Amino acid sequence: MGGLFSKDDELTQEDLEELQEMSNFNQKQIRRLYKRFKRLDKDGSGSITLDEFYSIPELVMNPLNIRVIGLFDPECEDVEKVSVNFKQFLKTLSVFSPNGSKEDKLKYAFKVYDIAGDDLIDEHELFSLLKLMVGESIKTHEILYIVEKVIEEVDTTMDGCISFKEFCNALKDVDLEEKMSINI
Incomplete structure (x- = not known):
């Protein structure tokens, strides 16, 4: 440039x-x-x-x-x-442009959770991020329970992790265009 x-x-x-x-x-x-x-x-x-x-x-x-x-x-x-x-x-x-695609928004959101960068969200990553989000307001055993339930509900392949496809499926009804858009 x-x-x-x-x-x-x-x-x-x-x-x-x-x-x-x-x-x-x-x-x-x-x-x-x-x-x-x-x-x-x-x-x-x-x-x-x-x-x-x-x-x-x-x-x-x-x-x-x-x-x-x-x-x-x-x-x-x-x-x-x-x-x-x-x-x-x-x-x-x-990615956050109103013109950004839903797929790009999903990829970005997935990367936030995929700490290891291995294209999977495992229970440790999910726990770490949930702990960051809730801080001390929820006890550790309650967060572990939430992680277990999320994995159980979203993990259709039963491998103990959430793939990008499973992540997308879990968020299919979420209006990402509105939630992940900024006004410039």
């Missing part, structure tokens, strides 16, 4: 066309997201770090924020060292 992070700090028409091609956003939305990105990039480095992500109130309030932030930079093995450039930022947020 020619003008991205150039000294005039504006996106060129070439940049906008390339970014539009790789995302579900139009050029006006991309410009707005770029301005937001620049505001988040407090040190002007051209990337957003974990601390800078934590300046987003909605993200801080999300109990799964570490998982969500980690998915912006999936190559980074230590979320504490995450460094997300604008392309990564835009590509990830593209």
Whole structure:
């Protein structure tokens, strides 16, 4: 991308066309997201770090924020060292565009739960994430019971894990287009 992070700090028409091609956003939305990105990039480095992500109130309030932030930079093995450039930022947020497909939204949601990245959600992963979501408000044995019941209900292959197909089937009646869309 020619003008991205150039000294005039504006996106060129070439940049906008390339970014539009790789995302579900139009050029006006991309410009707005770029301005937001620049505001988040407090040190002007051209990337957003974990601390800078934590300046987003909605993200801080999300109990799964570490998982969500980690998915912006999936190559980074230590979320504490995450460094997300604008392309990564835009590509990830593209899933949340009202124009994003239901399948992409499902894939993203599945990745949040698939901590090991092995295309399966096992009881340990489900327990860990449920524990993050409920904190101390529910006792461990109650969370274990919930995990057992979810696996029992969703796991049609009876292998003790939830596959992407099973995950999709469990969420088939959920309006992901509304629940996983942002207004730009």
